[in-house]
Amino acid sequence: MSTTTTPATLDVDRARSGFSALAREVAGKPARFFDGAGGSQVPDSVIDAIAGYLRHSNANEGGVFVTSQATNRVLESAHAAAADLLGAKPAEIAFGANMTTLNFLLTHALGRTLAAGDEIVVTQLDHEGNVSPWRLLAEDRGLVVHMVGMHEHDGTLRMDELERAIGERTRVVAFPLASNAIGTIPDGARIVELAHRAGALAWADGVHAAPHLALHFAELDLDVLLCSPYKFFGPHLGIAAIREELALRWPADRVAPAAQTPAGHRFETGTLNHEALAGLFAAVDYVAELSPLEGTRRARLLAAYAAIGEHERALSLRFLNGAAGIDGVTVHGNADVTRVSERTPTFLVTLAGQEPVHTARALAERGFFAWHGDFYAPGAIRGVGLGDAGGVRLSFLHYNTAEEVDDLLAALRELA
Numbered sequence: 001m002s003t004t005t006t007p008a009t010l011d012v013d014r015a016r017s018g019f020s021a022l023a024r025e026v027a028g029k030p031a032r033f034f035d036g037a038g039g040s041q042v043p044d045s046v047i048d049a050i051a052g053y054l055r056h057s058n059a060n061e062g063g064v065f066v067t068s069q070a071t072n073r074v075l076e077s078a079h080a081a082a083a084d085l086l087g088a089k090p091a092e093i094a095f096g097a098n099m100t101t102l103n104f105l106l107t108h109a110l111g112r113t114l115a116a117g118d119e120i121v122v123t124q125l126d127h128e129g130n131v132s133p134w135r136l137l138a139e140d141r142g143l144v145v146h147m148v149g150m151h152e153h154d155g156t157l158r159m160d161e162l163e164r165a166i167g168e169r170t171r172v173v174a175f176p177l178a179s180n181a182i183g184t185i186p187d188g189a190r191i192v193e194l195a196h197r198a199g200a201l202a203w204a205d206g207v208h209a210a211p212h213l214a215l216h217f218a219e220l221d222l223d224v225l226l227c228s229p230y231k232f233f234g235p236h237l238g239i240a241a242i243r244e245e246l247a248l249r250w251p252a253d254r255v256a257p258a259a260q261t262p263a264g265h266r267f268e269t270g271t272l273n274h275e276a277l278a279g280l281f282a283a284v285d286y287v288a289e290l291s292p293l294e295g296t297r298r299a300r301l302l303a304a305y306a307a308i309g310e311h312e313r314a315l316s317l318r319f320l321n322g323a324a325g326i327d328g329v330t331v332h333g334n335a336d337v338t339r340v341s342e343r344t345p346t347f348l349v350t351l352a353g354q355e356p357v358h359t360a361r362a363l364a365e366r367g368f369f370a371w372h373g374d375f376y377a378p379g380a381i382r383g384v385g386l387g388d389a390g391g392v393r394l395s396f397l398h399y400n401t402a403e404e405v406d407d408l409l410a411a412l413r414e415l416a
């Protein structure tokens with residue numbers, strides 16, 4: 001994905017000061033949050049926006065009284081903020097409970113337009129949220145699902161296999177903008193090009209990418225892009241951008257009296273989570289505020305992501321260099337210090353002779369928060385040669401510091 005802005009240094013201390021949660025201690029020592037890929041912490045501004053909505057504006061939409069009118073404004077501004085974040089139009093945005101629920105809804109609607117024998121391409125790098133909906137749809141409608149494999153040594157997609165998997169019956173190529181298990185960033189532009197050349201839709205999971213990389217729905221020419229604000233400093237919620245003409249055409253599940261609505265909003269069923277949308281607006285604002293530059297919200301978001309990327313690549317380098325010097329620690333996937341721009345700062349590690357759950361528990365006792373297992377990405381886990389127990393995921397966000405990474409390396413050295 002491209003950005004046109006110049007990277008500028010992130011003020012990490014200032015960013016951290018916005019999060020009360022980061023002041024937590026475990027047994028008298030500061031907690032170190034390396035669980036970001038499972039869900040980020042939330043700045044106080046987002047918490048205040050959620051509480052503020054419930055305190056001052058709580059109502060349903062569409063009424064003539066003041067709280068309902070305030071609610072209308074919350075919904076409108078949340079769609080506009082999400083559009084800026086995803087690089088899409090507000091009318092293309094749909095909100096839902098989470099990415100998985102939205103994806104089931106969208107695949108179900110598209111499925112009504114597909115015929116038996118139509119083909120879907122998914123990848124081994126994907127989270128199940130972008131695989132299971134296609135497999136279940138295939139069972140219902142007689143579709144064929146092809147799964148594209150990975151290179152075990154560096155956790156990248158087999159692009160030659162992807163190219164071969166796409167044929168004249170391919171209707172959708174579903175892929176991740178970044179892997180939540182091992183951090184790989186696939187070549188999204190190339191995947192879109194291959195999908196569109198065959199007349200297929202490009203269907204991207206941006207959940208893991210969203211806290212790390214600027215999203216470019218229109219610029220990448222995506223047809224569908226999904227993400228989850230609880231991964232980028234917001235509340236539990238899902239967002240989809242759906243190309244406008246597709247969203248208007250697909251047979252959405254809607255209750256009979258629902259008025260004619262903008263394209264993406266056709267996939268919003270029932271009453272939305274208004275307080276979470278107030279929080280989402282504040283979360284997008286929080287990211288934009290990290291920008292060292294002035295400008296439109298989209299321009300500030302791009303500048304903020306450039307600064308986030310620079311800081312996170314420095315953390316990745318520090319971690320990879322340190323981990324390479326510890327006997328018994330294996331980083332699975334791309335561990336190449338010359339290729340940190342091809343990955344997010346999300347590392348899958350194992351310690352020789354240790355079950356991942358034991359390593360995670362030993363880290364937790366020392367105040368390091370890290371997930372273990374397969375992270376609902378069993379394909380990627382197998383793709384780097386691991387079994388069902390998976391690995392330990394150490395995932396950094398922009399609010400993590402070099403000192404925290406050093407402390408983590410010291411703990412791994414002790415445990416290895």
Ligand SMILES: Cc1ncc(COP(=O)(O)O)c(C=O)c1O
Nearest residue numbers: 098099100127129180207208228
């Ligand atoms: C890459 C990726 N895709 C999809 C999901 C599912 O998102 P949600 O929890 O919003 O359904 C996750 C959650 O961890 C994820 O990391």
